[in-house]
Amino acid sequence: MSSSPLIDRRHLDFMLYELLEVERLARYPRFAEHGRETFDAAIELAHQLAVSKFLPHNRKSDLNEPRMVDGRVELIPEIGESLRAFNEAGFMAVLADFEDGGMQLPFVIGAVCDCMFSAANPSTVAYPALARGVANLLEAYASDEQKRLYMKPIVDGRYYGTMCLSEPQAGSSLADIKTQAEPQADGSYRISGAKMWISAGDHELGENIVHLVLAKIPGGPPGVRGISLFIVPRWRVGDDGARGPRNDVSLAGLNHKMGQRGSVNTFLKFGESGDCHGYLVGQPHQGLTYMFHMMNEERIGVGLGAVQQGSAAYLYSLQYARERRQGRHPDQKDPASPPLPLIEHADVRRMLLLQKCWVEGAQALGFYTALLVDQALDPDDTVRGESALLLDLLTPIIKAWGSDYSLKANELAIQILGGYGYTREYPVEQCYRDNRINPIHEGTNGIQALDLLGRKAMMQNGAALKLLLREIGASCAQAAALPELQALAAQLGAAAKLAGAATAAVGQRMAAGEVRLGLANAGHYMTLLGHVVIGWLWLRQATIAQNALATASEADTAFYQGKLQACRFFFAHELPQVELAAKLVSEAEPSAHAMRAEWF
Amino acid sequence: MSSSPLIDRRHLDFMLYELLEVERLARYPRFAEHGRETFDAAIELAHQLAVSKFLPHNRKSDLNEPRMVDGRVELIPEIGESLRAFNEAGFMAVLADFEDGGMQLPFVIGAVCDCMFSAANPSTVAYPALARGVANLLEAYASDEQKRLYMKPIVDGRYYGTMCLSEPQAGSSLADIKTQAEPQADGSYRISGAKMWISAGDHELGENIVHLVLAKIPGGPPGVRGISLFIVPRWRVGDDGARGPRNDVSLAGLNHKMGQRGSVNTFLKFGESGDCHGYLVGQPHQGLTYMFHMMNEERIGVGLGAVQQGSAAYLYSLQYARERRQGRHPDQKDPASPPLPLIEHADVRRMLLLQKCWVEGAQALGFYTALLVDQALDPDDTVRGESALLLDLLTPIIKAWGSDYSLKANELAIQILGGYGYTREYPVEQCYRDNRINPIHEGTNGIQALDLLGRKAMMQNGAALKLLLREIGASCAQAAALPELQALAAQLGAAAKLAGAATAAVGQRMAAGEVRLGLANAGHYMTLLGHVVIGWLWLRQATIAQNALATASEADTAFYQGKLQACRFFFAHELPQVELAAKLVSEAEPSAHAMRAEWF
Known part of the structure; x- marks a missing residue:
């Protein structure tokens, strides 16, 4: 499979097969007929369809929004055409059983396929994505007759x-x-x-x-x-x-x-x-429980969809920065020298590295979260239990951190393109606008932060957080065995410790009845735990890259060096932000809590 | 003068007459006939015109962009109509001499008037703002005949x-x-x-x-x-x-x-x-020098214009958060209790406080910078020289910090409005889109950061920065005399010291020939010095507020408490970010500099 404006194929392979080792899923009976070959085939099919059917009308959809005509909604015809192709290729049934005509693929591979469509055209893919969520909910909770009448036609692409x-x-x-x-x-x-x-x-x-x-x-x-x-x-x-x-x-x-x-x-x-x-x-009266079944999946989907907008604009701005020549180094004033590609300017590199760190980091988190969904099928009780715990904890993070930081990435993509980035002739401003909803819908990011701190980090006496910190500790130990990564491992270990202490401080405060003050800095807690988790996934990527360097080809060497450099950059420029966040959370800094409406 | 969606009048009065004491400008012969009364009258006139003529077509302009018809540009008629009113009211000549029919107002008051128009409708005010910049440049450098033929008709509102x-x-x-x-x-x-x-x-x-x-x-x-x-x-x-x-x-x-x-x-x-x-x-060959005359003024204008978009959306989201009722406190689950106004939620308050800190802080910087332009008329050589130095140093900060943080403020305004904020039925998403150009034009913010660190902070052996740090030291001493502000004063003093040390470290590196590496973290230097400057202006505001509290009316007490609380919030949540920025700049953290194009 080749790369395209939608995807850096080498990076995706790294995610799936070096970082997450998703081919292990073939050990589960449900996926016994699957393996890297069928995974890649499904992803390749999604990629082709995304490029040939979804991408071409992305801008047209933006310029020709749905209208209400005689009480009916009129869409541009390309939406229906590409969804027919989507259904015919079987993507409505990507997770469904073989015997129902489905592909019976793991959730994580379905998520990767969805990423192709949402990078190409987030508006069009919204129709089947919602429909599939409805079908999944009905599958779980509806009666047989309801499934026959309402779920089956969705899976068949009719409803x-x-x-x-x-x-x-x-x-x-x-x-x-x-x-x-x-x-x-x-x-x-x-x-x-x-x-x-x-x-x-x-x-x-x-x-x-x-x-x-x-x-x-x-x-x-x-x-x-x-x-x-x-x-x-x-x-x-x-x-x-x-x-x-x-x-x-x-x-x-x-x-x-x-x-x-x-x-x-x-x-x-x-x-x-x-x-x-x-x-x-x-x-009766159980509706919210059922709806959360759908909403939790949708939250992973929102996070990953946001990250795809981040990724699409990142890849576009990267290509632009390689091709567009402008200006010279600050110590190189000779106007006769040829202008430099933008990518040679340190501040442009900073903006590209930030995008790379945020987008590839959040993508790793999104795919890992999706893999946890699949691990509900693991034969081992412990794996199942731990996967469920981590999934609960990480869902608000992929939703909120993923959408917040992929939006910041879009900001930077526009900035790299300069005036061109501000025009609708180039795609990055649409990426930003399309992405801006993601911190709002499926529960605002403020609500995700409250869910993370007030509920998920506290649940079962902090079991999920303890498990996460144990996993992080294990990765730190692995990284620390490599001299090149020792300092980074120590830094992440310290950051994880801050997250644990901040959580405990809030727990004590809540137990003492100071719930409102304890939760007042939940937004900072999202930054704290989000950065620790993303730092963890970067350290794991760096560990793999460092180990692979010795025997890598020339092209792979550059790829792995990029992973290592991005990890160093994240640890130098981003991860230290957890210190302030941890301090504000731990001390329950009171200024927002104590502010009064009439003082504004 | 009353408040409106465009302006918090109490805050503006505080800026002009309590913080900056602009009525002192009447001591200069050029402004001898002016005083608070005439300043207020001009501002009031601008405000009325902005509300009655500019604001009503702000959305229509957005929905009906200029078209090219038979090689000519077609605009909606409201643009021409409001500019006729603008010219008739004399705003094209707001700074011009009395004898040329102008208002002969100080630059800072002209800037405040412009703020009314740009808060109401940044697109329409762009036409006269650019024209006035051209006239000012011609006034400074053109021949008498060129002035007669090209400048005078602009001032008259014809060209x-x-x-x-x-x-x-x-x-x-x-x-x-x-x-x-x-x-x-x-x-x-x-x-x-x-x-x-x-x-x-x-x-x-x-x-x-x-x-x-x-x-x-x-x-x-x-x-x-x-x-x-x-x-x-x-x-x-x-x-x-x-x-x-x-x-x-x-x-x-x-x-x-x-x-x-x-x-x-x-x-x-x-x-x-x-x-x-x-x-x-x-x-011949002096064109860039002349153009910078115009560009420096435009950069202050861009910064202040950006801040007005920040302010307009902040005021809108504040009003919305007061009126819209939704949800309850996390420890208050009784569904029979009435939902709370959004402003009662801690995270909404955090988002409002951030907007207030960024917008009012940057506004203080913008008006202060504009006042420095006026101080070129001061009879005292020292004042003139120092004002020019500070103006040079602060211009890239108001342009870049002002536009970066007012854009972040717009982000939060959208978030507070939730789904409504994402629709074009509400004004905040347009504020964001209108504002997004400001970090790009008139020199990208990356270029402003290089200008600040590589040129302005270094010029005349660091004279401008030393002067700024002296001013900050004096304000810290004043604040430290008040027990309530002692800790904040110490914190700002320490932050200013970090800025000085970081600058010296870069200077040494540049002197040693490591120009590229030294300047590679210029963006962090902008954060560092920008946050120190905004922290300084907040501490000055807090000092005034603290002193005024003892004898304040009930309404003023709430206002001053708001200023104090915003200052505390900024010092707790924002100012500590300078530590990381200073570290990266001082150590010349090399990861962006050392990244290679082929590693991406």
Whole structure:
């Protein structure tokens, strides 16, 4: 497989087969027929499709956003065409069983395939990505009949789906949703309410749309404990699967976004005419638990999708910096000398190295997190248990750190292109705009930070964090065996210790009842633990690179040197930031907490 | 004067009359007829005009960018209408002499007035701002006849102007420009070449456009020493000032930008038919010196303009955070309790405090820098000399730090608004897009950092930096006299010492011939000195606030408490970042310098 604007193939191979050794997954019975060859074939197919079908209309989608015409959503035709190709190639069923016509690939390989599409065109891939999330949730919690009527057609590429959580008055606060579900004599419900920010909420791409709607059954417990989950199809479906009349779901308006313009974002009203049929999934009042099944996967997807925007712009700015000649070194003023490629300027290199560190570091975290999902199939109880713990802990980090830092990377890509980067004739400003949603949706990064510090780091008496720190310690020991990496290993060890101490300090404060103050610096905790985790993954990459150098080819030597230099750069310029973050968290620095609204 | 979406009036009064005491300027003979009353009247007038004329079409400009129709640029009519009002109110002549019909206001008050317009509509104000820069340059260097023919009509609001520096092959690198100027028998020149990124390069807003064009006279010295400056009017002008035939300047295309869409950005060709008339300004080969006259003022303008976008979005997100209710404290799970205003959440407060610190800090720096321009009129030689030194040193900081951190502030404003912030229905995403150009144009922030470290901090044996550090020391001593501020004063003193030591280390390295390595971390030096300067201005604000608290009214008490809390927040969360920056600069951390192109 070759590289392209979408992917540095050598780096991807390194991630999958040198760092994560994903071919080990073939030991699991489910993946027994798989191996590096089939993994590569799937990735190659995704790559080809992404380049030939998704990339070409990425800019056109941005310039021609969905419109509402006679109450229907009009998309540019290329979206439907590329999704038909996506379905035909089997990517809707990339994880599904062989016997259901799926590829039965590991989650991590599915994630890599998705990365090709989201690097090429994040708006178009949003439609099938959401639909697949809906299918996965139904697979886990729906009845057999619901699976037959609503899940199977999604996997077959005939239906699409949405998740309907937010309401206009309650964006992040699900406790305050007002949508109602009235039970009917036939076991169905009548849904009424309004849902905001619904991606892919209305379109004509498939035969139907399966909305997963959070709503409250009257008389249930207040707050999140009274939320139930409903299937609300756009078109009702007969017992035979035939499409019936339109359900009472109406398109109240479109949101006009900064980016991701090809992916229609809607305001939907349910039951305006009192006749919106919904079907309970699982048990009443368990809706949020089910939805989190989908949301946790989506959070990994959001993090990895963000990183792909970071990566696409990084690769573009790298190519530009190699080709564009401008200026000279500060001690080289002779105007007769030829101008230098931008990449020769130290500050441009700094901006490229930052992008490389953030993007490749977050990519490593994203793929590692995805691998943890697969390790739920491990025959060994301990591996399964530990994988689940780490997955819980790392999910908010890949979502928040991944989206924050890939957005910062986009900033730098624009800066490297200068005036050109600021124009819509070059792709990097669109990368930024498309990426800007990722720190916001699927739980804002502020909420991820609270989840990380207040819940995940504390859960089971800190078991997940302890496990992570043990893993980091093992990697430090491995690296310290190499003289070239000894100092870096010591630095990471010290940083990890700071993270442990900061967590303990917050735990004590929370136990003493100072919950608000303890959590007030959760954002800094995300920086702290995020940088430690990314530093860990860089040290692991450096260890592999250092060991491989002795026998590497010339091209591989340059590649490994780049990994080592990026690791040194991250440890010099980025990792030391954990000290301030740890101090603020540990001391519960109070200035934001103590600020008063009337003082602003 | 009241507050509005554009301005926190109480804060502005504090800046001008408590922090900078600008009414002292009335001691200078030029401003003898001025005082707080006339300053306020001018600002109030600008504010009214900005709210009534500039703000209403800010979004329309963004949605309806300039188009090229039959080779001409078509703008929405509101741009011309508001500029007519701007001219009629006298803002083109805000600094001009009374006897020329001007307001003869200090530069700093002119800058404050400009801030109203740029907060309201940065695209529209770009036209007169550029024209005024051209007029100021001509005032300083042009012949009397050139002033009569080209400068006076600009001041009268009849002509507009541009600065034509960049060329497609040479963006930031003026040594490599290729535009030629062939001398003619009549003393004029024939210009030929292409200029890229020309703001306001073509339009029908006035009777004429005065392009200031950098070009090379054949046979002159190579590089920047051979650059001359020419007046190239769009329409030729007779000796009587009457408009003659079209000059040979053609519009080759428009650039389609991420933001600032109302301000047309052009690609211009000069002399395609061999008949482009240009007129030399001043002496041959001195063009860059003259242009820097304009560019230094524009850099303050860019910094302050950026800060106004930061401020506008900050004020909007502050209002939103006060009004929008969502979620509860982490220890307050009762869903029956009313949701909190966003501003009550610690992480939202953190994002508001960061915006306040960055924006109000940079605003203080911008207005202080503008005041230094005025102090060139001081009767005292020492004051004049010191003001000029500080102005040279601080100009790259207000340009680069101001634009970098106001852009980061825009990021946070979007985040506070969540999904709404990501839509074009709310103004903050446009603030970001409009602001994104500011770290790029008028010299990228990377170039500003090299200018700051390699030139400004080193000039005259470090005289400017020593003076700045002395001023900071004096402010620390004042603050340390107040028990509440003692620790902050000590912290700033230590940070300033780090800046001094880092500068000395780089100086030694450069003297030893290691120029490239010494300057490789110039970007960190900008963070270091920028944070020290902003910390200094916050400590001065806190000192005033602390002293004022004892006798303050209730409303003022809240205001001053806000200033004190923001200062504490900046010193806890932001200022400590100088330690890492100082370390990297002092040690000349080599990883970006040593990275090789083939390792990426």
